Amino acid sequence: MTAREEPLKILYIGTDPNSIEKIRCALQAPRASNFELIKASTLLEGIERVSKEKTAVVLLQFDLQGNLGVDSLETFCSTAPGIPVLILVKDGQEAFAAEALERGARDYLLPHHLDSYSLPRALTYVAKCERVADELIAEKDRALATLNSIGDAVLCTDNSGRVTYLNTVAEGLLGWRREDAIGLELSQVFHIVDGVTRKPSPDPMKLAIQEDKTVGLSADCVLVRQDGCEFAIADSTAPIHDQSGQCVGAVMVFHDVTAARATALQISYAAQHDIVTDLPNRLLLNDRISQGISLARRQNRPIAVMFLDLDHFKYINDALGHGVGDKLLQSVAKRLVANLRSSDTVSRQGGDEFVILLPDIVHSADAAASAKNLLHSLREPHDIGEQSLVIDGSIGISIYPTDGLDAETLIQNADTAMYHVKTEGRNDCQFFKESMNMKVVERQALEAGIRRGLERKEFFLHYQPMVCLSTREITGVEALIRWESPERGLVPPSEFIPVAEDSGLIVQMGRWVLHSACEQARAWQDAGLPPVPISVNVSALEFRHLGFIDGVQAALSETGLAARYLVLELTEGVLMEDVESTVSLLAQLKSLGVHLAVDDFGTGFSSLSYLRQFPIDVLKIDISFVREIGPVQTDSAILSAIINMGNSLKYRVIAEGIEIDKQRAYLLDKQCAEGQGYLFSPPLPAPQLVDLFLSEPLGQRSRKMAGSGNSPRYDS
Numbered sequence: 001m002t003a004r005e006e007p008l009k010i011l012y013i014g015t016d017p018n019s020i021e022k023i024r025c026a027l028q029a030p031r032a033s034n035f036e037l038i039k040a041s042t043l044l045e046g047i048e049r050v051s052k053e054k055t056a057v058v059l060l061q062f063d064l065q066g067n068l069g070v071d072s073l074e075t076f077c078s079t080a081p082g083i084p085v086l087i088l089v090k091d092g093q094e095a096f097a098a099e100a101l102e103r104g105a106r107d108y109l110l111p112h113h114l115d116s117y118s119l120p121r122a123l124t125y126v127a128k129c130e131r132v133a134d135e136l137i138a139e140k141d142r143a144l145a146t147l148n149s150i151g152d153a154v155l156c157t158d159n160s161g162r163v164t165y166l167n168t169v170a171e172g173l174l175g176w177r178r179e180d181a182i183g184l185e186l187s188q189v190f191h192i193v194d195g196v197t198r199k200p201s202p203d204p205m206k207l208a209i210q211e212d213k214t215v216g217l218s219a220d221c222v223l224v225r226q227d228g229c230e231f232a233i234a235d236s237t238a239p240i241h242d243q244s245g246q247c248v249g250a251v252m253v254f255h256d257v258t259a260a261r262a263t264a265l266q267i268s269y270a271a272q273h274d275i276v277t278d279l280p281n282r283l284l285l286n287d288r289i290s291q292g293i294s295l296a297r298r299q300n301r302p303i304a305v306m307f308l309d310l311d312h313f314k315y316i317n318d319a320l321g322h323g324v325g326d327k328l329l330q331s332v333a334k335r336l337v338a339n340l341r342s343s344d345t346v347s348r349q350g351g352d353e354f355v356i357l358l359p360d361i362v363h364s365a366d367a368a369a370s371a372k373n374l375l376h377s378l379r380e381p382h383d384i385g386e387q388s389l390v391i392d393g394s395i396g397i398s399i400y401p402t403d404g405l406d407a408e409t410l411i412q413n414a415d416t417a418m419y420h421v422k423t424e425g426r427n428d429c430q431f432f433k434e435s436m437n438m439k440v441v442e443r444q445a446l447e448a449g450i451r452r453g454l455e456r457k458e459f460f461l462h463y464q465p466m467v468c469l470s471t472r473e474i475t476g477v478e479a480l481i482r483w484e485s486p487e488r489g490l491v492p493p494s495e496f497i498p499v500a501e502d503s504g505l506i507v508q509m510g511r512w513v514l515h516s517a518c519e520q521a522r523a524w525q526d527a528g529l530p531p532v533p534i535s536v537n538v539s540a541l542e543f544r545h546l547g548f549i550d551g552v553q554a555a556l557s558e559t560g561l562a563a564r565y566l567v568l569e570l571t572e573g574v575l576m577e578d579v580e581s582t583v584s585l586l587a588q589l590k591s592l593g594v595h596l597a598v599d600d601f602g603t604g605f606s607s608l609s610y611l612r613q614f615p616i617d618v619l620k621i622d623i624s625f626v627r628e629i630g631p632v633q634t635d636s637a638i639l640s641a642i643i644n645m646g647n648s649l650k651y652r653v654i655a656e657g658i659e660i661d662k663q664r665a666y667l668l669d670k671q672c673a674e675g676q677g678y679l680f681s682p683p684l685p686a687p688q689l690v691d692l693f694l695s696e697p698l699g700q701r702s703r704k705m706a707g708s709g710n711s712p713r714y715d716s
């Protein structure tokens, strides 16, 4: 026999023999064979029996004389709540029966219901209802347990918008207990606003019911809890339908997305900002420029884009390391932001390049004023750790709509203008001009030509002697690079050196010059010529390059030239750029044994006190002072002062660019011992310089010059 076929146990509580007999007969009838009747005379006995036996239905004999009345019913129902009770009443006791129904009885039976048709039917029906009710309760319990164990908040309302249910997570997020919230208007319990505008968000339940479809919240929705705490939430709200398809309410499932939204914001921030300076990056800038353009177009006014490149930032990075470089970039970023309006955008493009958007200018002159102000503010020393660094910048400016109609063109043209500032001396600003693009193309072609020239070995050296101004004997030789380009012919160094410096090719080029010059000097010595020092020009980028000192050492050891025969010429500008590191680099070079010269002296702003810090051996007076010594020239106080200063510091003092004997005589008279210039010899190829070594003292006879400019030919 299976569990389903087990007879239903029916407990009769009472003592009415008539009823007992009727019931027994009714339940023994063939159609009702699946019942088992058990009996209890008293309520207590009945309670005891149901506690021991699994009872399907209780038949409680209402007996107003005995003690089985409505109170007994209540007692039984509360003691054995899961067992349905049918009351057996006599005819005329229907009023009590009605009260019993109110107090927990499932139904009542009159004596004439105790027949073999009605009684089994009533018992079977009640037992089945109980089973279904049990199953429903179990299912509901399961559903509630599920709803309370999921991570999402669940909130239900009826059709009129009153809360009918909230699960445990919803209780936490709303700050309302279920029992307090149920029956309240949704708006009293669920308060949402737009995270950006702070305006109340539309009621999603109402929407779902009105539109009879699933709806979601707006992306920035914020839930304000009863205590004022706020959570970013995401939700989905759906209408609830009854069996006939009628909408009877709505269910909303929502969850706290505060952390996820914060992470998403962080990711989006990182994608739009520069990691070193925290400034907007190229992506965000392009977006801002595009927005600025849209607005400017509508309002028919200009906007400006500035391209700022720091001057010689590479040296700082190379000499002081990337850590210091990064800190300087951060300091520059702060300085820029502090000196602009909050509506302007300062962005870092990478490296030492910044692009600034000025969306609120009236005239282009406003941009120029802003650029000048930025350059001025940048110059103030930046305190980085123990060091105080000074940096300049070059700014190119492009204006919408004149110089471009989109972000890319405006940035590119501002970059072009910035490049022009660089080529014209740096630390300034310039507006973009259409003609600049031609120059950029030409400059790029020149850079490509130099690169090719280095590969194809199109460069060579000329040598210009330095002489004793009284005896005219050769005291040294300066190596000067030359470039014979197959496409361009002989290109003057004044044209290609700045491009080589700007592109960084000067490092490779300088290494070659250094090696070749040392090699030539050593070859001359080996050939028996009087050993004189050879001078090599060193650009700023080479000097600050990390491998420079090693390169000098390598050139000397590879060629076998003694270090005392090598003079490195550095301009005042190079020396003064970062005095602290200059002192250290010069000390390292001196320790190799090479000599150091200040080239073009007098054109920069170096003060004597600074010069004293440098282990200088030679002072080369700039050509501009020598030029002043013309036929009508009387006296040059500055020239005399420079010579005296050089002599008193025990430097070799060499005057550059001596072209006429009057200049030689004047300089000699002012105690300048050495000189260099066309009067003695132009720069010459190595073999011709040998002839010069072997000839009589230089510059005494009249010499015929063939050609001019950078390639004069000396005809002795």
Ligand SMILES: Nc1nc2c(ncn2[C@@H]2O[C@H](COP(=O)(O)O[C@H]3[C@@H](O)[C@H](n4cnc5c(=O)[nH]c(N)nc54)O[C@@H]3COP(=O)(O)O)[C@@H](O)[C@H]2O)c(=O)[nH]1
Binding pocket: 464, 478, 479, 480, 481, 492, 493, 494, 497, 510, 513, 537, 538, 539, 599, 600, 623, 656, 657, 658, 659, 676, 677, 678, 679, 682, 683, 710
């Ligand atoms: N980093 C490097 N720079 C170099 C190298 N070679 C040259 N240069 C620099 O290029 C500039 C132009 O050089 P150049 O055209 O060779 O001119 C030199 C001489 O020809 C010129 N000079 C010499 N005597 C006279 C004269 O009597 N009159 C006159 N008008 N010009 C004369 O002067 C230049 C030498 O200058 P300096 O270096 O200051 O002694 C120039 O700045 C070079 O430095 C290189 O290999 N590396």
